[in-house]
Amino acid sequence: xxxxxxxxxxxxxxxxxxxxxxxxxxxxxxxxxxxxxxxxxxxxxxxxxxxxxxxxxxxxxxxxxxxxxxxxxxxxxxxxxxxxxxxxxxxxxxxxxxxxxxxxxxxxxxxxxxxxxxxxxxxxxxxxxxxxxxxxxxxxxxxxxxxxxxxxxxxxxxxxxxxxxxxxxxxxxxxxxxxxxxxxxxxxxxxxxxxxxxxxxxxxxxxxxxxxxxxxxxxxxxxxxxxxxxxxxxxxxxxxxxxxxxxxxxxxxxxxxxxxxxxxxxxxxxxxxxxxxxxxxxxxxxxxxxxxxxxxxxxxxxxxxxxxxxxxxxxxxxxxxxxxxxxxxxxxxxxxxxxxxxxxxxxxxxxxxxxxxxxx
Numbered sequence: 332x333x334x335x336x337x338x339x340x341x342x343x344x345x346x347x348x349x350x351x352x353x354x355x356x357x358x359x360x361x362x363x364x365x366x367x368x369x370x371x372x373x374x375x376x377x378x379x380x381x382x383x384x385x386x387x388x389x390x391x392x393x394x395x396x397x398x399x400x401x402x403x404x405x406x407x408x409x410x411x412x413x414x415x416x417x418x419x420x421x422x423x424x425x426x427x428x429x430x431x432x433x434x435x436x437x438x439x440x441x442x443x444x445x446x447x448x449x450x451x452x453x454x455x456x457x458x459x460x461x462x463x464x465x466x467x468x469x470x471x472x473x474x475x476x477x478x479x480x481x482x483x484x485x486x487x488x489x490x491x492x493x494x495x496x497x498x499x500x501x502x503x504x505x506x507x508x509x510x511x512x513x514x515x516x517x518x519x520x521x522x523x524x525x526x527x528x529x530x531x532x533x534x535x536x537x538x539x540x541x542x543x544x545x546x547x548x549x550x551x552x553x554x555x556x557x558x559x560x561x562x563x564x565x566x567x568x569x570x571x572x573x574x575x576x577x578x579x580x581x582x583x584x585x586x587x588x589x590x591x592x593x594x595x596x597x598x599x600x601x602x603x604x605x606x607x608x609x610x611x612x613x614x615x616x617x618x619x620x621x622x623x624x625x626x627x628x629x630x631x632x633x634x635x636x637x638x639x640x641x642x643x644x645x646x647x648x649x650x651x652x653x654x655x656x657x658x659x660x661x662x663x664x665x666x667x668x669x670x671x672x673x674x675x676x677x678x679x680x681x682x683x684x685x686x687x688x689x690x691x
Contacts (some may be wrong), residue, residue, distance in 0.1 A: 332374055335360070339442065339525050339581060339627040347419045351482055352404035356416060356514050358446055359405045361397045361441075362573040368412065369397050370430050370488050371405055380405055380413040392435045394426060399583055400441035400527060423472030425529060430591030434659040436594045440571065440583045443473040445521045449541070450477070450495075452485045452506075458498045462603055463591055463604035464531065465597050466649055469543040472600030473529070476521055480537040482506040482514060498642060499607050509541040519547070524579030533584055542584050551584055600653060604646045606638065622647070667675075 338360045348358045362377070363370035371380045380403070382396065390396055395418075396401060401418040421441045429437040440446075448464045450456050461477060468475035477499055485491050488506060495504050507514035521528055522545070530538040539551035551572075573583045601608040607629055611619065615626025622630070633637045 332370060335372075335374060336525060337575065337579060338362075338372055338689070339527055340402070341525075343422070344419055347557060348402070348404065351417050351419065353416075356404040358419075359403055359413075360573070361399055361401045361403060364397055364399050369403075369415065371403060371413065371415070373405060373588055378405075378407075378413050380415050383416050385417060386414075393429055394424075394436035394438050398424070398438035398441045399442055399573050399585075402442065409541055422522060425467065425473065426594045427467060427532065428594045428656065430559040432655070439531065439585055442527060443529045443583065444472045444473070444526045445528045446471065446475045447518070447521075447528055447530045447535045447538075448475055449479045449530055449538050450479055450480045451533075452479050452491060455536050456491070457532050458494060459641075460533070460591075461495060462498055462642075462645050463593065463649065464604040465502065466595050466599045467591060468531075468599075468653075469602040469629070470595035475499075476518075477502055477504045478518070478541075479506045480503065480509050480541065484510050485513070499603075507541070509537045509544055512544050515541070515544060522576060522578065522580035522582075525581070526630070527581040527583065529583040529585065534586075539584055542574070542582050546574065546584065547577065550574060568592040593649065593656060595653060598652070600646070600649055603649075607643070609647055610638075631667040 335358065339361070340358065344358070348356075351366075352358070357373045357375075358370035359373040361369045361373050361379075367381060370382050371378055380389075383406075383547060395420060397415055402422065403415045404417045404419070406414045406416055408414055421430045421438075423443050424441045425443060426436045426438045427439060429435040433558075446468045448461065448468060450461060456479075465475055477495055479491065479495065479664060482488055492504055492506060496502075505514065505517035509515070530542060532538055543549050543551055561610070571585050572585060573581055575581055607621070610632055611621065613628035614624070615623070616624055619627050619629075621627050624630075629638070631645045633640060
């Protein structure tokens, strides 16, 4: 038998399970997920599961379906995969905009305590990208930690760490050499029994190599350096998976992201750019947009050099992206409401016609 506490089960999840699960259901955590099938660990062991028809009917979009890290109410079925009937409320969720034009969220990892935002100190390093990941991480409900891999490639490492810390106020920054197993002890404070850490970052930054070193075995496939001349490894992780370290910590490996479409909120943006958020209270107008309004304390700080112009431009870019996303969400909600109202109207009209025919 498996003690589910080893996979993060606690009193809060137990209470939520009692509220949403019926008799005969088992609690289980999704540790691996593919398009139609999930691997779920329950007290009796690991099993395959798929969502039930009722679950599929209730789902409003991709974010409602199981993601690695989710806790679920599972029902065993003789002769086939188990059925996931519902998901327990997520304590945290690292969410991005799904690829394509559709306005839909995609949950990358759920019920995560700490997010390791991994950047490679090669062609991948970009503080603007770090700001984007941080905005999403703060909105997720998990605590971010920035991990700078391939530290041996930068002779100016102290300056790079200082630059990173400058765009990530209050966020720990850890430099490592995963391939050479150096600096990994800096991750130890966050790897606690029963706690879940998700590794997130672009393709080729070394997430899988790092996890393999922490596991002490080559669990996840990695590749040699690419021939692109950028010092970047090939992206090899193709699915998300949760694994346990020997000391009991839980790690989620994720495929590299070529692009992180924002699906965040203003709180995430404000925490990433907290110095801008603090200065906003000094603006002349409470609804100041910090662009052309008179008496703007933020603009004054940019013009005086207190806030770096590039960081200010990054803030504006992310804020505009979030505003555009909100407009698209509102438009989608309006269309859905109109469709629902149309369906209701036609249903009532159909009933009226039936009633007239019955009493003609």
